[in-house]
Amino acid sequence: xxxxxxxPQSMFIQEGEDVSxxxxxxxxxNTWLWYKQDPGEGPVLLIALYKAGELTSNGRLTAQFGIxxxxxxxxxxxxxxxxxxxxxxxxxxxxxxxIFGKGTRLHILP
Amino acid sequence: DTAVSQTPxxxxxxxxxxxxxxxxxxxxHDTMYWYKQDSKKFLKIMFSYNNKELIINETVPNRFxxxxxxxxxxxxxxxxxxxxDSAVYFCASSQVGGSETQYFGPGTRLLxx
Numbered sequence: 198x199x200x201x202x203x204x205p206q207s208m209f210i211q212e213g214e215d216v217s218x219x220x221x222x223x224x225x226x227n228t229w230l231w232y233k234q235d236p237g238e239g240p241v242l243l244i245a246l247y248k249a250g251e252l253t254s255n256g257r258l259t260a261q262f263g264i265x266x267x268x269x270x271x272x273x274x275x276x277x278x279x280x281x282x283x284x285x286x287x288x289x290x291x292x293x294x295x296i297f298g299k300g301t302r303l304h305i306l307p
Numbered sequence: 308d309t310a311v312s313q314t315p316x317x318x319x320x321x322x323x324x325x326x327x328x329x330x331x332x333x334x335x336h337d338t339m340y341w342y343k344q345d346s347k348k349f350l351k352i353m354f355s356y357n358n359k360e361l362i363i364n365e366t367v368p369n370r371f372x373x374x375x376x377x378x379x380x381x382x383x384x385x386x387x388x389x390x391x392d393s394a395v396y397f398c399a400s401s402q403v404g405g406s407e408t409q410y411f412g413p414g415t416r417l418l419x420x
Binding site for chain 1: 349355363410
């Protein structure tokens with residue numbers, strides 16, 4: 198089956214630091230999505246990417262659809278306490294259903 | 308207005324019982340999903356319905372039976388609950404042919420004792 202690898206699994210950073218996480222796939226994807234899940238809530242869409250090379254920003258968040266169509270990254274600049282949560286990448290391979298990565302757990306140290 | 312809603316939010320029950328979780332979306336989407344999120348927070352798709360028809364049925368015990376009375380509702384019925392069924396269950400919806408972005412409900416936290 199399709200494989201989607203998300204890294205890192207966890208991050209511990211200081212407030213104000215920039216954050217970078219990525220997902221790689223074993224095959225070509227047509228869509229990349231990035232979600233955030235706050236404790237006790239459902240995942241909420243942050244950024245959607247539909248074309249190879251596409252770079253999209255949402256406030257302090259920036260995500261890119263890799264040129265090879267097998268990877269995507271999400272950057273968060275100048276992290277703040279409310280950025281804490283689990284970030285999921287999701288991708289749709291050609292002619293297949295969307296699959297989710299295992300999440301990156303972002304912790305901000307006091 | 309809530310886009311995807313689920314009830315109940317919490318469900319605590321005894322092993323062996325039968326229970327249902329309801330989901331409704333008011334986004335006009337034609338596809339709805341059920342996901343299971345385990346204690347490690349891994350999200351795994353269970354079912355997908357498009358216009359009331361089952362299109363994805365992952366390896367899920369047949370004790371789990373989805374029912375879609377119309378395209379705005381997808382309910383999940385679970386028979387003979389087991390301890391391992393304890394998890395958070397998320398409903399989601401999307402529009403096939405559109406952005407295909409999935410919008411998630413708030414989740415139902417199921418605890419089987």
